[in-house]
Amino acid sequence: MSYTIQGDTGPWEVVVGLEVHAQVLSKAKLFSGAATAFGAEPNSQVSFVDAGFPGMLPVINEECIAQAVRTGLGLNAEIHLWSRFDRKNYFYADLPQGYQISQYAHPIVGRGSVEITLSDGSTKTIGITRLHLEQDAGKSLHDQHPTKSFIDLNRAGVALMEIVSEPDIRSPEEAGAYLAKLRQIMRYLGTCDGNMDEGSLRADVNVSVRRPGEGYRTRCEVKNVNSVKFVMQAVEAEARRQIEIWEAGGVVEQETRLFDVARGVTRSMRSKEDAHDYRYFPDPDLPPLVLEQSWVDQLKATLPELPDQRRARYIAMGLTPYDAHVLTIERETAAFFEEVARGRDAKLAANWVTGEYFAALNRLKRSVTDSPVSARHLGELLDLIADGTLSGKLAKEVFEAMLEADEPPAAIVERRGLRQVTDAGAIAAAVEAVLAAHADKVAEYRAGKEKLFGFFVGQTMKAMAGKGNPALVNEVLKAKLG
């Protein structure tokens, strides 16, 4: 079923395209040697190039180019061996040169595609129009002084990848899934850290609505949305606003809007008439960027495994598609899982990571990167289950103890005496004591009240402080009651 919004006059389809700005993961800026670390003292990471001083010239940072090419390869996209940097001219206090250097006419990456997975398990392919490199601007701080604005140029000149999608997205869910998938791919590739709260990843969301089967209507652009959740909300809010206008007999005007997170609505930022004339032209300080196919091939050969490939590999290892999906969402989670599973039963490892381990993270409000238990120790716990030292129940008890202090599970077993009892003699003794103490129940059982078997199991385990091997306890009870 395709997504529609029911208006007063009938159903409306939503058409969405995203322009995602992803900060290139790189030690230095796109055209200067200045550093890029987040959260540094204002104006502490600024070279004279970034500050637009007279006579300063941009020099391309090769690592940023490689990162853009890796991302393009990860998006199954054409890599353009010839691309060019243009100047986008406009005045603003945090734009030191008075222009942004951006690949307007000839981007480094062309058409590609991304496959998204939706909550009902279905998949959909979203087309990528292009990926181009550009400089970020600085930051204006208007709240530091009653009459003055302050400028922080730390971000000025930082390399951004602008990834433009085709208008293939048809619902808030698809928009969210697409952004999450882009983020996932770039984090796997190590080309963008995807930290949306630090501004490393932002989306401009283009939204229009139409009657099913109709051509495109006017779109509006919702600028700078900085989370997957807000993208989904912005799509819906903007679509509903447009539907209301069309249904009231009005006309949607093309404009740039902002998403008001607190009120959950979009509001106008500037209309088409206020749009800048950016006077794009090729930057004469930078010759066209020409790449060797062999260099691109080399980057391709050394590309890290992508999430889709990894998920397929996990399914081949015996995991359910669901577990494979959940474990590959974050690269760190997948790495954690792989360390737990290395040399062990992959299915058991997946059950433990997605079960007890995820539940514990939720409960403790922790994450894999800040894990209370190391993958090595969790793996050792699985070994203790496999060699019969621990029953499933005991293992859970040991795991709880591990959450308190990340110790080797064997040490916890030893100290707490949690070792499972598999000694047939000890079990037989315990069973005999239980049967002797409950002679009346034994008689009822033998007279046909078979559901009392569970009672004997419970009493035996209780007598053994939970450490009896459950299979052996069952076996001995059956024989004795026989």
Place this chain on the structure above:
Amino acid sequence: MRPTDLTLAQGLAALERREISALELADAFLAAIERLNPRLNAYITVTAEAAREAARASDARRARGEAGPLEGIPLGIKDLFCTEGVRTTAASRILGPFVPPYESTVTAQLKRDGAVFLGKLNMDEFAMGSSNLTSAYGPVENPWSRANDPARRLVPGGSSGGSAAAVAARLAMGATATDTGGSIRQPAAFCGIAGIKPTYGRCSRFGIVAFASSLDQAGPVARTVEDCAILLRSMAGHDPKDSTSARLPVPDFRAAVGRGVKGLRIGVPEEYRLPGMAPEIEALWEQGLAWLREAGAETVPISLPHTKYALPTYYVVAPAEASSNLARYDGVRFGLRESGADLKDLYERTRARGFGAEVRRRIMIGTYVLSAGYYDAYYLKAQKVRALIRRDFEQAWSRCDAIVTPATPTAAFAMDERQDDPVTMYLNDVFTVTANLAGLPGLAVPAGLDSQGLPLGLQVIGRAFDEETVFAVGGALERAAGFTAQPGIMA
């Protein structure tokens, strides 16, 4: 011979023979500046103390046997080159008290080779002009004057008017200059000295205040072709800080000056024979070609069919790039700031007060030609014509090894002439802009005097990165012309 009369080559020889010290040389030039600069206004900033200190350090290096190729040579620096710790104005009010915390690559290399800087030279504001009249620091006077009207003050040409006037009047042994449409060659010709705009990419643009990035190129002006060759060798070379600088070794240009022209084919472009061109200019051109034939070269007529479009093309491309390059002068981070009610007001007040009329005109032209709806008709069309102009030259190189033309359509004009119409002023560049559009080396050589006793120059254009042939032809012209005339105002 007085120290200020020495050519740069003679100065180097005198220093090597310990006939003079770098300090004595610097003092002689500083004294000349003190005496004549109040009239000529060639220097915006004179760094006398720093020059003496540098000269002493130079003498010490020479004494230790560590002399560089320009050890002790006193130079003037066009005020478009950023010089660490020394105010750099681009002859504009907008840079205000700006003191760069960095050094341009070209001046850093000159210092590395032992040169002593006397100060910063006047120029047209942001290198936009052909007269030095657009400087916010006042016009420069040409040290030459007309025989029949000696009191009438003439322009030195531009934009490197201060550089050319200072060298001609012996206020520097040589000077740095820059050339975007003729800004080295036209003032050199107006002041009776030599000047070369090398191939685009030969000298780093790092640290030079940008006018039009795809055309700007640094080069030297000096009294002789050989002096230019010596200076260019120090100024040139690949710089990783300029992505448009060429990764090529720097040849020994000085050795090429005396190479001779035997067997060279000299192209004579028909299209440079402008209707109404002064007969004196035409005669000098013919004379120059005759000298080269006498020296063993062959002259061949060639065609550069798109020449007539060069000037309009230049006046689209250069302002377009300038309008963007000058956006950074906004009063926010350095230089002049005029307070405003809000950001837009601050921009408008700062830029209105900071930029002169010619700079404002070019920013507006450039903004216009890049605007939506006009881009294709102007900027894009100009780029296409530029490619055709380049192709004209590429085709010509199959028929000749160098091209010789007049350097300028007239001799120096008076400060009070041609003020009313900017387009007439732009015609000064008619012979020189083609080399910038095609990125080729162009050398101006003083070759004769007009009937008023004013110097006239010839231009030699060569293949890309073949400055050696250009120097060889220029050297031959210089020897044949035997230009020994001197300006009226001179140290």
